[in-house]
Structure formats: C-alpha cells, structure tokens
Amino acid sequence: MARSFADLRTHLLSGQSPPHAVNGSVSYLSSRPHLEQKAAALIAERDRRAQFFAEELFADPAWDILLDLTLAALQQRRVTVSNLCIGAHVPQTTALRWIKMMADEGLLERQDDRLDARRKFVALAPATLKKMLAYLESIDQKTGCAG
Template identity: 40%
Template sequence: MNEEAVVSLIKDLTAKLSAVAEEFSGRVDRVEADDPAAPAVAVPDNLSRVKRLIAERRSRRRFLPAELFHEPAWDMLLALYVANEESQAMNVKSLVACADAPVTTSQRWIEHLAKLRLVTRVVDTVDRRRVEVSLSQTGIEAIEAYLAAHR
C-alpha cells in the first residue's frame, strides 16, 4: 500500500469517526430533550474533547483546501495537551509533524509559544540535539479554561 493510499484511508477514517461522534452527540441531546428526568449524561473529559477537536480539524481538509486552516500554534497546543494527559513526552520533531506546517514555521511558533510561557522546552541530557516540549502549567490552565468556556 503506497503512502497516498494510507493518507487517504486515514482521512476517510477520521471523517467517519467525526460523523460517529456527531451522531452520538445528537442522540444524547435528543434523549435529554425527550426525558428531562433521565439521569444526567457525563460530560466528556477534556482529553476526549481535545482528541475530538483534533480529529475534526483534520477532517476539514478532506472537504476543503488545507491552506484555509493553517493554525500551527493551535494544532501544537492541542497535541501537547494530549501528550500531557497521556504522560507522553513530545520532542520538537514530533510536534512539528502535528502542526502540518513547514519545519521553520513550526519552530518559530514553538519559540513564540515558549516566550508566551505556554510551553517549556528541555534539552535531552542523553542526546543534546533532541529537545522535549511540553505544555507549561500556564498552557494547561489556558487550554482547560478554553474547554470549560466551550462546554
């Protein structure tokens, strides 16, 4: 299977998952509207919400030109939030891949996010060429405040 076919399959899967999530959300809303005495449905946790945001953002490219949705900083913040919640390390190279932007553009955004104190960078003690990037406490609080405001 060539790379184009894999990318196409991933895009299709992302779109289908987004459609399933949307359908499920609509069903929950209808159940709540039909039966106000029904037990409260748990609000999805932040990690699930951020993963869904990432999937939705990627699925837009299936229907519209990718250059319409160029926000590497937001893509990086979302990816770093997931990495933080899953206790995973993320290096500059993997973060750049999440941004879907040229390396130099992504590196400038990482620098800017660090200046804003939304991310921290730590040089790997074993391989000094490798730099780990993570959300700072300020970054975590900002993402969680955003999520709370959009419940």
Template identity: 50%
Template structure:
C-alpha cells in the same frame, strides 16, 4: 559583468564590515550560501565543510554563521553544540538548515544562541533568514535597498509581526493587564521519567484537561476539513500546537520537535518559528531529554495547561462522546 551585481559591504555602527562563516558538506549548498552572504554585503571568514572546520584551528565565528547539516552524525552534532555555545557567548547569529530526519537531533544542539533553524529550505528561505539577521544588528549601516530587497523585508516583517500579534492575543485574560508575552516565568511542575512525565496534583477547584482521546477526537475533526476544503484556509499552527501538546500532556507523553512540526499543519520551518515564539512567550517550555542531553522535547507551560483546561471546561468538551 559580475561586478555589476556586487553589493556594497554591510557595516556595523563602527564602520566594520560584518563577517560570515559558511559551513556545509554539500558543495552546491555551500556555494549558494556563500554567494548569498556576499551578496548581502558580508565578508567571508571561512567557507568549508563541517568536518574541515571541526578539524581546523579555532577561529573567530564572525557576526553570522551559516550552517547546512543534512545528517545527524555524532561529529556533526558535537560541532553544532560547540557552535551554539560559542555563538551564544560571542553574540554571533546562527542560521542552520537541516532535514526533517535530522531535525530532532539538530534542534537539541541549540539552547544558547537563539539559532534560526530551517527545514529543507529553498534558497529564498535562506535569504530571508539572512535578512532577519540584518534586522537584529543595532545601528546597522546598510546600502540603499533596491525594490526587490525592500519588498522581501516588508514580507518578512509582516510575517513575523503577524506571529507576534496572534500570540499576543492568544490568552489576554491569563494575567491582568497583559497578554501572552507577559506571563510570569512558569514554575517547573513535571520531570522526565523515561518516556513520560509526571504531573503534580493540582488544586481541587481547578479543572483538569479532558481525556486524551477526547482531545484527539477534536484534532481529527479539525484535520478532516482538508478533505473538503483547501487546508490553508484553516491554518492555525499555534492552536494546533496547543491541542497536540494538551493531548500529549493528558497521555503523559513527551513530544519531539519533529512530531510537533507535523501536528502544526504548516511547513516545518514555519512551525519552528511558531514554536520558538511560543517558547519565548512562556506558552511552551523546552525540556531536555534526561537520557540524551543533545535532544529536547516541547511541552505546555504550567499556566498554558491551566488555561487549556479552563477552555475545555467552559465549552463542555469533557462531555463530548468519544468516537
């Protein structure tokens, strides 16, 4: 009966079937990822543990690389960094699932390949990630989709579209005729010094961010709403991310990806998607740890910090009493 459920191969414009490499130490996860990739029409090149792949001969990655890395061991991080470099050069799409405990280390390994990083995902989240990969392949030859496939892709498109639309409207006045996706590249204005960073002296006429304690008071007030109402009513990850990074900037502290995901108030995978979109929109910047290049922090871009300062000044937030 299994044959009744097999999908037709998914091919590129040249008629070649897309290939996938599946890497996971957990047997059941590896089996699920292989089944889902094959169900989507991919041809499996490799399916093994991370250690087996690292010790084997150098092989082609294929069009898609599915990785499950639950522990941030040195060997695993070295392999992820290699996959990021190879994927970025070869144009392979990477989908990497990990745990909250390993997120900071895993995130720091990817800077070239635009990998999708999923945190403690369910099987459905992995399937959606594969769907996003297929959506990025130009001139893709797809089999005719069933109703469930069509609805899944519609939900995915709607979610990504909502993120892009909300980011586009986030700061429409920052540049004449443009929104968040048309910022000029921010000039570097701070650099790591141990566990903090230094900010260059701003122009006297520009407002400065209020004291960090004031911003933290606003954040606490926002979070207290969940005591009385369903927290999902007020989910606004982009704003929560901006507030947390504003407070950190005022405190001259660096913010890890894990900490920022918690501050966003949404599931970590969703928060990562927001962070990635905001980095792409030049609202945020990714900063390498000067002491460990495998780690990375997230901070406000120069233009974003300026807009946050102007916003706080316009609403008189600096005049609020700190509890």
C-alpha cells in the same frame, strides 16, 4: 518540589500507581479522561476538515501546537520538537518559528533530553496547561466540539 516528592512517596508506600510528572510536577491529569476525549475530538475535527479543504485554508499552527501539547499532557507523554512540527500541519520552518515565539512568550517550555543531546522536548507551561484545561472544560457537550 518537596511536596511532589512527598506525594510520590505516599503513593509508593500505599502500593498505588505513582502519579505521572508533567512539566516537573506531580499531576493527576489521568483522572480527567473526558478532557482527553475533548482534545482528541478537536484534533480529529481539524484533520477531518483537511479531507475536504486545503490545509493552508485553515492554517493555525499556534492552535494545533496547543492542542497537540494539551493532549500529550493529558496522555502523560512527552513530545519532541520534530513531532510537534509535524502536528502543526505547516512547513517545519514555520512550526519552529511558532514554537520559538510561543516559548519566548512563556506559553511553552523546552526541555533537554538527558539521554540524547540532539533531541528536545516541548511541553505547555503550567499556566498554559491550566488555561487549555479550562477551555476544554468550557466546551458544552450539547453543542459538541468546535475547532
């Protein structure tokens, strides 16, 4: 934690924009716009499929949750549980069950909203984010995105 504060202090004293906190640590995810584009393309591809086939045919809430939270981390924004349920493209009870299971497995972290006790945020655990970024890096640009 001290390292994060030291990095933030250095950035502030140098007049640079501060790095954003993701999962409680200083992150330089904004320097990876190509990964944000890949994550967005995977989500768009899944949405495009739904124009031609019933969403239930390709229901994969765990993957949709991972993609949504990866894109959110790359865009340095927080995601509420209710928004994540919408992004999972399954009934809310199903999405909540997947979120709980993934959090119990250590893939996700739930965070309280300090301003509104009724609201919770969800983010990828640091190890999960690392794996998702490695996955996005591994996507061959020549073959495009597969989702």
